[in-house]
Amino acid sequence: MKSTYLAGRLRAVLRRLNVVTVLAVLAAATVTAGAASADTAHRGDRGRLVSVQRLTTLAAKEDVAAALAAARYDASTVRFGVDAYRLVYRTVDPGGRPIAASGLLVLPRGGGRELRTVSFTHGTVSYRSDAPSSMTRAGFVSSPAITYASAGFAAVAPDYLGLGAGPGLHPWMDVPSETTASLDMLRASRAFVPRTGRALGHDVLVTGFSQGASAAMGLARALQAGDDRWFRLEAVAPVSGAYDFRHAELPALLDGALDPKSSVLYSAYLLVAWNRLHHLYDSPDEVFRAPYSSTIEALFDGSHTGPQLFAGTPDTIDALLTPYGFEMLRHPTGRLAEALGVADGTCDWAPRVPVRLYVAGADEQAANANTDRCRATLRSRGVDAAVVDLGIPDFAGSRHLGSNVAGTAAVVRWFSHLR
Template identity: 30%
Template sequence: MRKLATAFLLATLTFSNVVGQGTLVEDTIILSLDYDDITDLLAENGVPAGLLPIDFEVDVHRVIYDTPDVDGTTPTTASGLVFIPKDDTCAMPMLAYLHGTKLKKDDTFYYLRGEWSLGVLTAASGYVACLPDYLGLGAGPGIHPYQHARSQATASVDILRSARIICDERELQLNDQLFLVGYSQGGHAVMGTHRMIQEELANEFTVTASAPGSGPYDMSGSQLDMVAAFEPYSVPGYLPYVIQSYQHVYGNLYTNIEDILAPPYDQTIPPLLDGSVGFGVLNAAMPAIPREIFQQAYQDAFFSDPQHPAQVALRDNDVFEWVPEAPVMFNYCRMDEEVTFLNTIVASDYMINNGALDIQIIERDSTIGHFACAQPSILFSKFWFDSMADLCTSSLSIEETETSSGFSIYPNPVTDGVVQFSNDHKMMVRVLDARGRELMSASQVSPNGSLDLVGIPKGLVFLEFSEDEKRTTRSLIIQ
């Protein structure tokens, strides 16, 4: 990107460390991205041209902020990124993206690693976007309390508070909308954060909608059954990562490491959990069947006693036994080999059976696994949010939209049910809703042709154009 190198030289704003959740310890603008920079970023991440609007230039803030430690009271700090659209014309919604599993301490947003570009793409369409690293990752001290619902939630809420401070400093307005999205560990974090806001912070925040994806919501049931089975598991490193986390949080899972881990794992595994190596290194050091790292006596005690400290810790981090008041859209893929889809079924069934009024369960694909399921889950969650968000401006409101293939669709919005195209050759067009579901199967459009959308529900839809192996997607509003 042409301007990224010079952007790192932008001014740094550093605030004194005042104890208080969300208080900024550091706020540094590390990138200032214009339209060309964001367009390049879209291309680098394989996002089809025209799929996501670029309505704003974006400032990227690297932040460190005050937040409580795992006991809920001891002050500590966490890090992350806050993305601010360059607009002061109206009030903007907030969005938090909560990330999946990371083991290496610097493989995080604070260091511009991982999927940090999601914050840019979200802010470019008008959201103030917050991407926390959680405790113990990025610039945060100590070890990461992996899959600990409460500290994931407090770190996520407190970066929202930090973002409000930044907006106040810049005299930018926020509206009262808040959207939460995350995948894998991030899905678990979304559920815990949404629950905390609804039950404890309703006087400060209101969740407009949340979209958890493929998360281990049922830690003590569905996910335990998958990880602790007598068969190979694709990511065996999850198990010791959780054990270290819950020992750190609760302190009662074992007295000595030799009590729980059998040789040689009592010596080989702990050094790999200090945040200095990536998850691939940990997985390579594990047996294919994760439970083989445990002493048999520990296994017997764990599975025979529902009040075993590890069983209690797992139940304490289940995040589905509550009833959301705001809409929730669960994303999952049935062939997920890392987080069983039964987590989604158990969680959604509980919520619906206990009176939740707006729970959607979307199977994104019946054939793909955990990693491949992430992109459609996150992308269509963002489209769903767009259909509810009060955004300052939107490329969806223009009269004519030119696609990357050099033709136009018009009018946009469409009011009479017929959309026109200025194409110079035949193309196939398919219509999808904001959740990625097909509303109209592929139809052939003649040069300078049209498509009759009568019968398609009003609202946000997507037109997917295909020509040979090329695909382009454009958004359209039907009024």
């Protein structure tokens, strides 16, 4: 279904949030000189806690409710005040080499000593300071973690590589590194939480929004496979994911079925980010039209805010892509096809825990066909995942953003009733 949202509405969203939910800084994370090669990376170092910074305390549940309401999130499940921390920890880059990353940990100021854990993986941000652990108050990106913690869970929200306090650039939609960063953030959280007089239990409830929906499925699969000896998967609840870029998201982007500006930003992002990861082209003018071919890669360095990226890109995909760029995305071959195969494989497994896929009606950024294909793939593996229709939620004129708010409210209730 074609989007009914105008570019002007999206521009207002970006100015209001200072976060682009359709775009991120790109490329593989920078590795410091002398870092160990992939085959010599020290597995035992993964998840090691480097530093902790207390970000904020909302001492009373009334304080949390007020903060969530100000961020336009549902505060009806708040039971406790919360403490929020930034953790910096060791993980690995897309090549398996050691690197640091950061994330947000939010703990309830009440409840039992042993906490159930929710891992929330966030949607795309364009500016490194828009990552969850950079937020000192409840905002669009940090409010889900605050919601889960205030309901009694330990909420773990990785920034991913190259965002927050992590060095280098962020390799967007690189599910393998999203998975390792998420798993290692869980390990770092488990190492820190005893300092607060609490402990993390074995069970992890996994959720995520947009980009984070694929990351959530990647983490869930790793947990079920036993990639960590302590943590075990309890349930999975991704929201508004782009689970099938090749067959669902890319056709919708290229054919005008989604918001035009969103399509520009996603397409530009995919080509630039994955070129740095997989070398898809030799020169940007092969795939991008002038004048954007000379500026677009520099825009995606993590230091540009959402409004800056919005202003520096065209309003239509026809003004962005060369005929060769269109052909590359419409009929992927070679390295691009291989990379899409990895990104699009997040639903191709058989979860042995409850699974719900959350989706908004006529999402203008993540084509609903993504969720349909994920459900069908899971069903082919013998898993009948429920699809939860969030209706037509709105956040600053966007159904996609609205699904993060509505999905958080729905998922926290489901997680709370699993026991």
